[in-house]
Amino acid sequence: MLRTSVEVQDSVMRNVRERGFVLITMALTVIALIAALGLAVDVGRMFIAKNETQAYCDSAALAAALALDGTTGGIDNAKTAVANSTNNWNLDSTKVSNPTLTFATALGGPWVASPNPATGYIYARVSATVPENLYFLPIVVSQTTQNVTSSATAGQIAITSLPQGLSPYTAVSTTPGAPNFGFVIGTSYNIQWPAVSGGANCDANNSAKIDNCFIKPPCPGDLFPAKQAVLNSWASSNSGYWGASSNNVIEKEIVDLNSQTTPVAVGDNIEPVLTNGDKQSQAGYLDERVNQDVNLTDNAPGSPDGSNKFPSGTYMGDVHNGRRLLPVPIVDPVDPTHTNVIGFGQFLLISNGKSDYYKKAANGNDPYCAIYAGPFDIGSISTGAGGSTGATRVKLVQ
Secondary structure (H helix, E strand, O other), rough: OOOHHHHHHHHHHHOOOHHHHEEEHHHHHHHHHHHHHHHHHHHHHHHHHHHHHHHHHHHHHHHHHHHHOOOOOHHHHHHHHHHHOOOEOOOOOEEEOOEEEEOOOOOOOOOOOHHHOOOOOEEEEEEEEEEOOOOOOOHOOOOEEEEEEEEEEEEEEOOOEEEOOOOOOOOOOOOOHHHHHOOOOOOOOEEEOOOOOOOOOOOOOOOHHHHHHHHHOOOOOOOOHHHHHHHHHOOOOOOOOOOOOOHHHHHHHHOOOOOOOEEEEEEOOOOHEEOOOOOHHHHHHHHHOOOOOOOOOOOOOOOOOOOOOOOOOOOOOOOOOOOOOOEEEEEEEEOEEEEEEEEEEEEEOOOOOOHHHHHHOOOOOOOOOEEEOOOOOOOOOOOOOOOOOEEEEEEEOO
């Protein structure tokens, strides 16, 4: 049946309208696809940038917190650690510029950029903002870059238990509640006590004669109450050494700090793992550890000077790698069956610059002396800013 001219004209117009609608629909679809592609690509790049900057902030905050030691020198070292971070962004091609570093004594702040004095500052916060370029989204929005911001906070958190990382010695304190457990930075203490002699001139109740109770005088720093506690609770049975009896294991305990035989926690009674006997080979292992350091001249660990830094001519103030620092549990021998752990500390091993101080100074029954340096900050080549247990571990807290 033949269509009229009007019907033909209507059909043509309808086809034109349909084609126009298809073109409009396709155009809108293309725009939507481009927007979706832009959203996928640009948001994906922002997600990668966020991960990269977060990794930067995490590692930088950890490095900064690890450098804190209660001095402005530690603050400077923290800033240097952040500046030297090797974590980049933009697919690992661009250095993070102008990060923000602040410090606090408590997680809630206040946060300070350059605290002075720096006593008690144990938290470091690093923030970084980078401009991520947008490639597709500008087609549909008037924006060519998007700032990506990340932040991380790390701190020295007091810990009560150490399953690994301690040397097989102890330091004796009878004042658990005293600052630094009564130890004085820069003073020499026994980390292994001399054997008991009990000679005719020995008088454990006389401060002038108590040294005669040992085959050699104890190290200079240990006070009369500590000497009494050792004589009354350890007698000839123990010298403060704890751990293994095998020379192989002892060397690893001292040199590598990786063969600790048992976890040690504040409040533990360490008496069951104290061991006796002449351990002559230990002197060589102590010297071995000493000679792994780059600083063999400074026997003063150092305390902050007027500028609130460790002065030159001290171990902390000069170049060092931390190998001469020996972490030990601090114990209180309260009776013959209880030697209680009250905290932890770092002791600086003594060097004569000739690699044989301990072999020359002592045999297995003599005192091994070391110099109290301060709190133990796990993983640091220096001492920590402090903590209630004398030991801290740096960790991310935000």
